[in-house]
Structure formats: structure tokens, C-alpha cells
Amino acid sequence: MSLVGALPFLKPRLSPSVSPGRQRRHTLPASEFRPLNTQDAISVFEIEKEAFISVSGDCPLHLDEVRHFLTLCPELSMGWFEEGRLVAFIIGSQWDQDRLTLDALSLHKPKGSTVHIHVLAVHRTFRQQGKGPILMWRYLQYLRCLPYVRRAVLMCEDFLVPFYQKSGFKVQGRCSITVASLTFTEMQYPVRGHALMRRNSEAIGFPQTHVQFG
Secondary structure (H helix, E strand, O other): OEEEOOHHHHOOEOOOOOOOOOOOOOOOOOEEEEOOOHHHHHHHHHHHHHHHHHHHOOOOOOHHHHHHHHHHOHHHEEEEEEOOEEEEEEEEEEEOOOOOOHHHHOOOOOOOOEEEEEEEEEOHHHOOOOHHHHHHHHHHHHHOOOOOOOEEEEEEOHHHHHHHHHOOOEEEEEOOOOEOOEOOEEEEEEOOOHHHHHHHHHHOOOOOOEEEOO
């Protein structure tokens, strides 16, 4: 898959004390954003399990489901790594209907123009540092580089609605999906396309780079 202008949102941030030219090959970048792969699945699930089970008693994605989506659509995931350690992540897949249904929890619809965000989680030792909103912002800007994406959707418990509203999501209404006694609000974010993203990139000096995944 060829992505236009995606590099600014995925390239590593190098420590300011080490110039790129002098950095040793084995030195890990201070901060890196990249798509996840199946080798990251266990780290992803450990963070997710700690973040969700203590609150809701279950995880949005179990380990086999994490591997499932990272096999089918790794380009719709994003991990934040610090010195090689996963500290936060998002996993998404494509969807092809106006509203989420139970099938959206397990299916990837390659012809869909909607990205269903299954889960965003931050490692417990890195919470309360603003990493969740930063990662979401980067992810949404990254989606603008994908020409087939028209919007992003998610479902969340009511207490999380203000969090996602701060990232620009709008409430669509009560989600038809329930999990045990839990109910959810469905939210959406319009992705305005890669043309606008290119203009913004040029305005702030981002290089226009083609990146190949997979």
C-alpha cells in the first residue's frame, strides 16, 4: 500500500542530544510511531488487559483478535514506542456500514471507507501524561493520508465521551452493541482526505514522501 505524506506521523523523534548523523546503529530512537505487527501482539494485549479488565472486567480485543487484526490490516494500527518499549497503541480495521453492528467487533471489510477504532490504550506507567490524546491526534492525521478513508468511528462507555470529543469526535447516538450489562455511545470523526493533509504538510514544511508498507 502506497501512502502519501504519512512519514511525518510515523517517523521517530530522535533525542535532541544526539544528532542523526552521529547516532549509532544499535541505538533505539527516543520516540517512535509505527504500525504494529503480530510480533507486538503480546505487548499490546498485556497493556490492554491491565487497562480494561480492572475497569470493565473484559477487553475490547482478546489476544487472538489482536493477532487477527494485526495480520489483516496492520496499516490501520499505530504503536508509540519509547526506546523500543511499547507505551501506547491504537488498533483499527475497515468497516462498510453507517453504524457499527456486532460483526464490526470481529470483521475487517477491505472495501469499506470507514475505520473502526477498536481500542486505544496506554501503559499504566505512562498515563496522565497526555499520551492518549497525542497518539489519537497522530492517528487521525495519518488516516488523512489514506485516500480510501472517509471517517473514523468508535464505541465507548459514556464516561469516555468527553475524552473523545476533545479529539474531535461527535456523538452519533446509542450503539446497538452491548457487552453483558455494558452499553456504549457511538462516535464518529470525519476524515477530510489526503488533499487537505498535503496542503497542511506543505505549510509547515513536511516533506512529501511515499512510504510503502507490507
